[in-house]
Amino acid sequence: MGTAQILFWSLTALALISAIMVLVSKNPVYSVLWLIVVFFAISGHYILLNAQFLAIVNLIVYAGAIMVLFLFVIMLMNLNTETEPQKSIWMKFFGVVAGGLLLSFFISFVISSADLKGKSAQLKEGEIGLIKTLGKALFNDYVIPFEIASILFLSAMVGAVVIGKKD
Amino acid sequence: MTEQQLMALLPFMVLAAASIVIILLIAFRQGHTVIQVTGFLLMCLVIFAMWYVRGVLPQTIAPLLIVDGFGALFTGLIVFCVLVVGLFSYIYFEEREENPREYYILIFLSTLGAAILTISRHFMSFFIGLELLSISLYALIAYLRTRNNAIEAGIKYLVLAALTSAFLLFGMALIYMETGSMDFAVIAQRLNAAGKSSALFLTGFGVMMVAVGFKLALVPFHLWAADVYQGAPSPVASFIATVSKVGVFAVFLRFCQELHLQNNSAVMMLISAVAILSMISGNILALRQQNLKRLLAYSSIAHFGYLLVAFLPGNNTGVEAAVFYLTAYAITILAAFGIIILLSPGEKDADSLSMYRGLFWDKPFMAIVLTVALLSLAGIPLTAGFIGKFYVLTAGVEQRAWLPVIVLVITSVIGLYYYLRIISTIFADSPVTIQKERSLNQFFYTASYAALVVLTLLLFGIGVMPAVIIQGIKQFLVIDR
Numbered sequence: 001m002g003t004a005q006i007l008f009w010s011l012t013a014l015a016l017i018s019a020i021m022v023l024v025s026k027n028p029v030y031s032v033l034w035l036i037v038v039f040f041a042i043s044g045h046y047i048l049l050n051a052q053f054l055a056i057v058n059l060i061v062y063a064g065a066i067m068v069l070f071l072f073v074i075m076l077m078n079l080n081t082e083t084e085p086q087k088s089i090w091m092k093f094f095g096v097v098a099g100g101l102l103l104s105f106f107i108s109f110v111i112s113s114a115d116l117k118g119k120s121a122q123l124k125e126g127e128i129g130l131i132k133t134l135g136k137a138l139f140n141d142y143v144i145p146f147e148i149a150s151i152l153f154l155s156a157m158v159g160a161v162v163i164g165k166k167d
Numbered sequence: 168m169t170e171q172q173l174m175a176l177l178p179f180m181v182l183a184a185a186s187i188v189i190i191l192l193i194a195f196r197q198g199h200t201v202i203q204v205t206g207f208l209l210m211c212l213v214i215f216a217m218w219y220v221r222g223v224l225p226q227t228i229a230p231l232l233i234v235d236g237f238g239a240l241f242t243g244l245i246v247f248c249v250l251v252v253g254l255f256s257y258i259y260f261e262e263r264e265e266n267p268r269e270y271y272i273l274i275f276l277s278t279l280g281a282a283i284l285t286i287s288r289h290f291m292s293f294f295i296g297l298e299l300l301s302i303s304l305y306a307l308i309a310y311l312r313t314r315n316n317a318i319e320a321g322i323k324y325l326v327l328a329a330l331t332s333a334f335l336l337f338g339m340a341l342i343y344m345e346t347g348s349m350d351f352a353v354i355a356q357r358l359n360a361a362g363k364s365s366a367l368f369l370t371g372f373g374v375m376m377v378a379v380g381f382k383l384a385l386v387p388f389h390l391w392a393a394d395v396y397q398g399a400p401s402p403v404a405s406f407i408a409t410v411s412k413v414g415v416f417a418v419f420l421r422f423c424q425e426l427h428l429q430n431n432s433a434v435m436m437l438i439s440a441v442a443i444l445s446m447i448s449g450n451i452l453a454l455r456q457q458n459l460k461r462l463l464a465y466s467s468i469a470h471f472g473y474l475l476v477a478f479l480p481g482n483n484t485g486v487e488a489a490v491f492y493l494t495a496y497a498i499t500i501l502a503a504f505g506i507i508i509l510l511s512p513g514e515k516d517a518d519s520l521s522m523y524r525g526l527f528w529d530k531p532f533m534a535i536v537l538t539v540a541l542l543s544l545a546g547i548p549l550t551a552g553f554i555g556k557f558y559v560l561t562a563g564v565e566q567r568a569w570l571p572v573i574v575l576v577i578t579s580v581i582g583l584y585y586y587l588r589i590i591s592t593i594f595a596d597s598p599v600t601i602q603k604e605r606s607l608n609q610f611f612y613t614a615s616y617a618a619l620v621v622l623t624l625l626l627f628g629i630g631v632m633p634a635v636i637i638q639g640i641k642q643f644l645v646i647d648r
Contacts, residue, residue, distance in 0.1 A: 145231055151183055151186075152298055155273065155277070158273060158276070158303075162270075162273070162310065163306055163321075
């Protein structure tokens, strides 16, 4: 087992354990903190796949910006165990059953998909996630969607100003 | 990118530039009238640009876009709807004395999103177009934020649309996983090469259907429709009913045509189930409805169910029927919403059915236009709605899709009940309750009345002489690929 594989399995275990901890933590602030660990583990996976840009963006956007937003909202709403609505045991039971069925449904499809058997991910040598490749693809083939995406941001900005401005 | 490709994109560039022009006008502190007139002229310019570039079509702008007759047809329909909606918006916002200027920026950006959907042949442009359409719509729905319903409707639409966007992305990811491409044509090739349809593709398609069904307000993803139609300002509601749905339907139609999904029995079963459910629940929910805007929402659910019946055959007749039906539907719904907008008194919308009691004796012109629109929605002969429904039925019968066709006929009869109920209210003998002072710009009233007259004449014109329109549609669809 090479270094890459050891790293892969340890990161996978970390991601799964912290994802479970997000769900079982009673305190929402702890959930958010565990979620940050999940994002770091997934960023580690991206680095293993030689996609440094994606890893950094994942950290900046998700672990940085979105998690701060999450924390703010949780603090403003002042959530704790007293205010948490108590769900009946049957709700929880059916939730687990439905979620588990959906999960096994997707897993079975992924496993049964013939194309995926015997294929392994490119560790370290993949070129596709490098920022140079990404930039070339973005400004050559995908320049029109890139421009349209900038119009998308324009519309988001105008919308936010319209809704948020004082009269 | 070649010169011709740039030429083909010209209408879309004009559309994108239109919003920038409006922003600049606002920056230079121009009034509502100037912005309205400029916006109207810019939309006319888009239509002119479309006509100007028709010679270079079809053009493929690899890898994302294809400007062909199909796209031009739907874009033309969308821009036409925006023209009418923009015209009605002036009176609506002027009476509320809210600041309506940013409204036009958002409308044009949203239109651009819908127009991009009609010419996309790739998941990437599909998704970006859809997001552009819906992000502007969030703000548009909540535009009159002093009204309670507006914020509620906006939030409802935002949460649900964001959720369904996630579904759409997930479905795209599953199909990408199966075929290794996001290009519609390449996906079709890979699926053909594989021979049988795989479970992964079906799952992906099913998950994508959630997003498409949400945007088209198909059952069981229709729960937002009535609340959003009611809460949104009336021009925005008519925008959602026409532009947003035409755009999403266009890309969905292109996707299914490209992949030849009509040969895939599982997909067809899924779509016909959605169609049948939409027809039945849309019509039944509308039966007891006392609010005209909500009623139009439920009727639009049913109408898109009918449209899916035209969609089932998947051959050329089906596409023609769908385009024809959408045109007739858009004109009809714009006329109906036009009346609601013109009748709305300052503080709220004229959406309660009781406000229309005896309308004919007070404002005969409006009553007649509304009656014609409702008859067309119900599919009474001599109106565009009848020919549309007839065409849809023909397409369905050709394919021997008996169950959806039978449901279509039965639910149309049910639908007749609530449309006629409104008409009988309009002609009821009782004093009218809508009181409204008219001190505003007389020119725009004249323009709106003129627009209503044109829409009504179109409804009759298409209903009496459908051949002209059908020929036009066929000519456009020939410029395909």
